[in-house]
Amino acid sequence: MHFRWKRLGNEQTKTALLALLPSFIIFAAFTVYPIVYSLYLSFFNASLLSSNRTYVGLANYSNLLQNPTFQKAVENTLQYTIGVVPIGIALSLGTAVLLNNQLRFRSFFRASFFAPVVTSMVAVSIVWTWMLEPNYGLINNLLGLLGIAGPGWLTDPAWSMPSVILLSIWKNLGFNMVIFLAGLQNIPADIYESASLDGVTPFQKLRYITIPMMRGPIGFAFIVSMIKSMQVFGQIYVMTGGGPANSTMVVVYYLYQQAFEFYRSGYASAVAWVLFAAILVLTLIQNRLIKTEV
């Protein structure tokens, strides 16, 4: 009996290894090895195009932290995050609350709010570049009707980041909205009913019932949106290329430039690890939040 169990165990191990192997090879080659290797590389002065490298210790990190362009990139990424996350979450929560009524056209509304989420970032960035075009674009034309001379949205350093933020809020609104819609469905309806009987106003309901009951989903949306914001790249690449005057230079665009335009793979790996560390901290906070919720 004992012997047979052992054989069965061996058979299972063999099957398991075979089943796991394809996934594991790719996982090891393109996730585990790269994350370790990029840490190793970040201690070297290395070129992407040659295998020569010299050990420089922590020099990449100290250069990085003193580099004005990187500092600007961090500052802009924070600016972008602060611009996108709170407004985006407030808007999507508001939309979800409105949509959580007995409505006709509900699926039409949901589809129109969610459509930007499934569309490619490159395509919508090009469309927005055209809408924001200063002379012939839609937005300045509409502003013109109101007698306002719109700025050169993407060419004026003061307006480039707000423009990118606007696009990103529009693009992501639907994503948080459906997370909130799912959360709202978990709030028992009788709480609202008894509140209505007590003469509570809709605003008070939002403030004292909905938001406290939605702490979990709101916290989740905050962290996920912050992590996404730190990885912003596509819209920057298409719309501004980090400019004008570095006004939209963000961390991932900086990483892309250093690695794939200037071929400084060691230095860029240090950027990658700084980014990874920041995201790791956010993820750990998120896991904390999820645990305290349960």
Added chain:
Amino acid sequence: MRIKKFVVYLVLFAMAIVMLIPFAWMVLSSFKEADEVFTYEMSWLPSTLTLSGYGRAFTEQPFLRYGLNSVFVSTIITIIQLITSVLAGYAFARLKFVGRNLVFMIYLAAMMIPSQATIIPSYILIRKAGLIDSYAGLTLPFLAGPFGAFMMRQFFLSMPESLEEAGIIDGCSRFQVLTKIILPLSKPALASLGLFTFMGAWNDFMWPLIIINRDSMRTLQVGLSLMRSDIYPDWPMMMAASVLATLPIMIAFLSAQKQFVESLTFTGVKY
């Protein structure tokens, strides 16, 4: 109560219009003549409905080639990622082997790693393998992923084990149990993961951007991003190209809206 409902409808319709304007602007501009967009008197509707923007997307740019590359790459990634995820998920969920929990923990932890943090070594690896400008280079890193394995494992764990035991008693092999009993019951999870993977592959930008230099190997997203040109950009052509790059996912979304929303919220942890 009536007034409240009215206000809700009003706000929602206003928001829906704002959300849809960029799509309307994209589609309407795509039917305009090349020089028609450069007039100070903007009009929403094209003066004459022309397909010349679409024509130029295919003749002046190898847009058909970009499209075929995208279809091919996204399909390959989706199919193989489904297979590797099912196999790995099944091993994690049902098979006992030494180190299972450890390997699974590593998979879980790896879901926190942003793709940008691994992109440099991945690029070096692909280049050393001589796979720059190849379909293998475009697809290899995405043929499996910790997220898919995790998702399938969770799904398999939610299924009653008694079904498989019955299969084994009836003399099925493990592989037959998987293909004949488990997979037919896993359609919802497979659809979710498939949709999510396809969309991610279709819309992916940074990896194809760095791994491809040859024009004929570019995907739609990369081709699209490079269309910006001189002082008088051909906006109708670019809008036509954007419509085409958006269309497949949009059609899939509109025909399976509920599935899409569920797939994306369920997979919300991964981006």
